[in-house]
Amino acid sequence: MPTPFEYAPAPESRSIVDIKPSYGLFVNGEFVDGHGTPFKTISPATEEVLAEVAEADEADVDAAVKAARRAYDKVWSRMPGRERAKYLYRIARIIQERGRELAVLESIDNGKPIRESRDVDVPTVAAHFFYYAGWADKLEYAGRGADPRPLGVAGQVIPWNFPLLMLAWKIAPALACGNTVVLKPAETTPLTALLFAEICQQADLPPGVVNIVTGAGATGQALVGHPDVDKVAFTGSTAVGKAIARSVAGTDKRVTLELGGKAANIVFDDAPIDQAVEGIVDGIFFNQGHVCCAGSRLLVQENVYDELLERLKRRMSTLRMGDPLDKNTDIGAINSGEQLKRIRELSELGDAEGAERWEVACDLPTKGFWFPPTLFTGVSQAHRIAREEIFGPVLSVLTFRTPSEAVEKANNTPYGLSAGVWTDKGSRILSIAHQLRAGVVWANTFNKFDPTSPFGGYKESGYGREGGRHGLEAYLK
């Protein structure tokens, strides 16, 4: 009998990050005290308290918006694009230089595997700043008229699933176009945004151009509702997105919303099957399934169902779950106890509705928030686990018989963020991709992101695009 090849622990060192016991708000280029009730941010893998973070109340938000307005009027909107570009390039470079530190901090605060924060999140963050830096002095060529103008102060609210990457998606295009920003990171993952604030200082970014206010929903509401905010950009749940859309009604505020999804990942019988299995795994288990565009509904052509499921389960069994800082970890911790509760509730609903649960056998750590990679078979479109966004490592498997049935089921959702299609037949890819009502279609791949590629949804997945030339539209008039 061959000896099993047990990978020894390979933890990334934490020594590169210096987490302070407490953090203030970043307003007008300085860290200041908040006037709300400070809250604690914890490591979801261990429940260890990492730091105490200030809560911005309405007055703090107002101070941040005022600082942003001053910076907009006096400095940033007047600065030639080529000079704004240089600040953004500078920030991009510092992100690269401090990449390891950012990746480790992100994994500690968020629970995501270091392999992803190191290889996906942080490099993409730097790339995003690089990409938009180059636009800053070329906006007149963006196809939006000869003299595109910035909007003013942008109020930006981002989620906890990709804390730093979502920050980059928001801040880079806003600054490139000449806007100033007040950004609120999620309350469970504020630390990398605060480290980014330090990077802004390190880059000598003029005070007030970037302001970071920490807090929960109330802080976000204060920011979105602030009368001197010209532009609201939000990534998060569809419910909050709708509330924001209501709150800005009747104002002149411009809004972009990047919300939930329930993406179909369609596998035809002629798919490159091993890559399809990888794509399914990547589609739903990347980042613990905390991905708005996750391929959470697998639609398999019935005539390859058995074979595909067998391969999928075998592949899932090799996923390594555990310490986010271990370089061999594929699946990290669920970001919060609250999210874990929701994943559990929806999964139990799947059981109750008669779907069959299969999960990877693995020992879950006793501390922290964990949920094993799970799939449900025997799911129909009527099941809530096929309709509601679980935002966790839970895949619902459905079947189809014909291309038209696949498209019909894929589109049968109020969401429309992303979709996947797997087939070796080129003409079928183009036809199905055309019929899918989704903002991003991955054909024979999944969960790919790039600064040049617009991202955003149809229907209740929100409006506006982030990334690429299209991403400029949200920050120019």
Next chain:
Amino acid sequence: MTKDSMRIDVRKTYKLYIGGAFPRSESGHSYVVTDSKGKFVANAALASRKDARDAVSAARKAFPGWSGRTAYNRAQILYRIAEVMEDRRPQFVQALEQSEGLSASKADRALDGAIDRLVWYAGWADKITQVVGNANPVAGPFFNLSTPEPTGVVAVLAPQASSLLGLVSVVAPVIVTGNTAVVVSSYERPLPAVTFAEVLATSDVPGGVVNILTGSAATVAPWLAAHMDVNAIDLTGIAGDTTLATDLEVAAADNLKRVRRAPAAEPDWTLDPGIEPMTAFLETKTVWHPMGV
């Protein structure tokens, strides 16, 4: 009395235009339309909540077919609308004289503007993709293309003052890209819209692509704004009514409709509209595909 002088006029009944047919309002209500001097012109159907519902169903039904047509074909059909309007010049001129109180020459120019605008938009059908779509040079072995696609069913509140040029200026950009429309016409000046509907019905425009409801935006629009199968709403027709506009925008949030907000005042329709009236009702779809052998 001669036989001729005894002849009674055959008066026209102005009806709604839904799914390619001209039904009366389901509610049975109509309202009096007067000319610019207050003189009775006709009774127009007063669209109800249920008419709006039927119009949305018709628009939804027409959407796959219309958005699935080639851009070239949609261009031809929009151009055909312009041709048929030319053919009906006297009728439109009369309607404009009555509705907007224009002189014959001004009505003629307004009609020219409407026809020219249609021709302008017709040409956009197979160009907008090239102008707002693009290939994205992603950092990896992937073919990555962003293309615009129609949002779906769009509710259009047509301008109150400019009953033909304004109407055409808000309807054409919606349908040229493949959306289907439910239009609420000018309340006081609905007749050019009804004539326009008759043109649409004879211009190869598939039934349901444009549905025209005559009546009150304040009555019908809330149902459209709240309708979960409407994807977008253009509030241009309630320019200046901030209270109604806010209410509609709040209702539209229920399914995150794309909202083209109401301007403070009705725009000058003779100006170059730019592409924003089209892009407001376009989605961007980005498709990734690996490049390998």
Next chain:
Amino acid sequence: MTSSSTLLDPAFDDVTRSEASLRRFLHGLPGVDQVGAEARAASLGTRSIKTSAKAFALDLAIRMVDLTTLEGQDTPGKVRALASKAMRPDPADPTCPQVAAVCVYPDMVATARQTLGDSGVHVAAVATAFPSGRAALDIKLADTRDAVEAGAHEIDMVIDRGAFLAGHYLQVFEEIVAVREACRRENGESAHLKVIFETGELQTYDNVRRASWLAMMAGAHFIKTSTGKVQPAATPPVTMIMLEAVRDFREQTGTMIGVKPAGGIRTAKDAIKYLVMVNEVAGPDWLDPDWFRFGASTLLNDLLMQRTKMTTGRYSGPDYFTLD
């Protein structure tokens, strides 16, 4: 054209009955998306193998090496030196395992066997007009028999890539069957047959997958990437496609086939990446010299250097390892 070989799995009789049926089968295998396959292989390459796992992997890799010399300038002296090293890779450390085999041309088999004696280190011989495979079948078979008679435990044959690329799959198939027959000894035993695809010439992963199935159905004991004479030789994605093929073949037939990447694997770090791939793609059953080999010449010294670093805690240098 039915194959009469008793070595073959009868399940494939229908498949190999005719050129047309064989073609249908091979072209009906699921396609391989190049980008996705390469991304997966690269991702497996990011595994971090440390401490006890690394020590295990280094020893296992040494045990999997087919220590190779395939040069026109090979001499008995060179082969004897290589064989000595195969038995005692690190003369300073008796705990260091021996390699799996030495791999030589047929005319050097006898010399190698003489040196290796009953050490347990096998002799593998490249045959069938290696490396191009451009010779008549009779000559290829004679080449094979010659090596077998000289005592080769293992025969590394090359497929006729020309025939494969021209779509003459049945010809390739029957040649493998014939070579396998030629591997028999009079005592009824048989030398193990490794079938080399020269994946650098087949170019596409679809072809690699087809060649894998073709060889497995024809009775190969091992499937091997390359001769080492064509670039690119072994690559992680090519090896991964072959590991998927042997995994799927066992799933379907119950028969386990070995995999041998050869050429281009020069560092311990690379070798460990391959072992990770074996572990996670084919499964731990393949983590054994009976089922996975490295065809290499310079790899061994790097494995030894890393092994010494593990045991002594300090970095070593090439002067402390034998160059043969």
